[in-house]
Amino acid sequence: METTIPVANRIIRESIKRKAKDAEVVLDLHRSSYKLLSLIPHLASGEDIQAVDLGWMRDLIDVPVSSRARVITGEVFLLCYLGFLLRELKDFWRVALLISIILHPIDISDSAEDENSKLEKQRDLFNAVENSITKLGLEKVWEVKPLINGKDIMTVLQLKGGPLVKEWLDKTMAWQLAYPSGTAEECLEWLREANSKRVKLE
Structure with a gap:
């Protein structure tokens, strides 16, 4: 039975001649970027986190929310989900965020002039999400x-x-x-x- 090898693995290991670990890092970055993608609206504008599917995290979290918690119920899910994600990515989280921003839809027309507008909006969105992560105290969460x-x-x-x-x-x-x-x-x-x-x- 033949084993299926992801294209990224083959390119990085065979064409670029990098280590197998490097290929895994690339795959992890792309997987994580899609997880971050679903959180961008909330992190950028405070959109209701209940609209985001946090999957396995809902089964994991059993944290009682009280006046001592730093966040409200919905924010607990976001904080923990994001915290665990960044603990996996470590210093690569900004790279994953950049990929997510590129994947995130930006409303513009097809004109060349609006292409610059798209880049500006993507830059602003990246900065907004990065600032939110910093305000949550998660920018170095893997060191906790x-x-x-x-x-x-x-x-x-x-x-x-x-x-x-x-x-x-x-x-x-x-x-x-x-x-x-x-x-x-x-x-x-x-x-x-x-x-x-x-x-x-x-």
């Missing part, structure tokens, strides 16, 4: 150290390892993104409460 680690989770929840540890690590990072001033003790307290609720529902 988790408040608790896998060992803490296994101890508190009496787990021996497995996929549940990774799931709770993601959930606690989502909590941390929503509560940037929260402490490790507060995160552990939330972890116990969230797990208790989960056990009752099972």
Whole structure:
């Protein structure tokens, strides 16, 4: 059975003679750019985040919203979704954003004069989204150290390892993104409460 190889992989590895890892980076950038694309309207103008399909993130986030959270309910989803996305992209997030801006539709006519207008609008849109990400404090989010680690989770929840540890690590990072001033003790307290609720529902 033949294995299907993405065109980008073949071009980068065979034609340009770059490493396989470079090909994966290119593919990840393009995948992420489409995820960013759906967030551009909200990040640029504050459009209702409920209109955006955040997919798997809705199952991941179990963060209670209170007066201590820095964002309202809809913003929690945006913040966590974007935070996880940028943690994957790291320093390449602006490259992914640039690709997203190029893909984002801009209303102009076909005249050459309006082509310059399109470039200006794309530049302004890029700057607006970049500023929003900076204001959210996510421009270096991959450098944020988790408040608790896998060992803490296994101890508190009496787990021996497995996929549940990774799931709770993601959930606690989502909590941390929503509560940037929260402490490790507060995160552990939330972890116990969230797990208790989960056990009752099972």
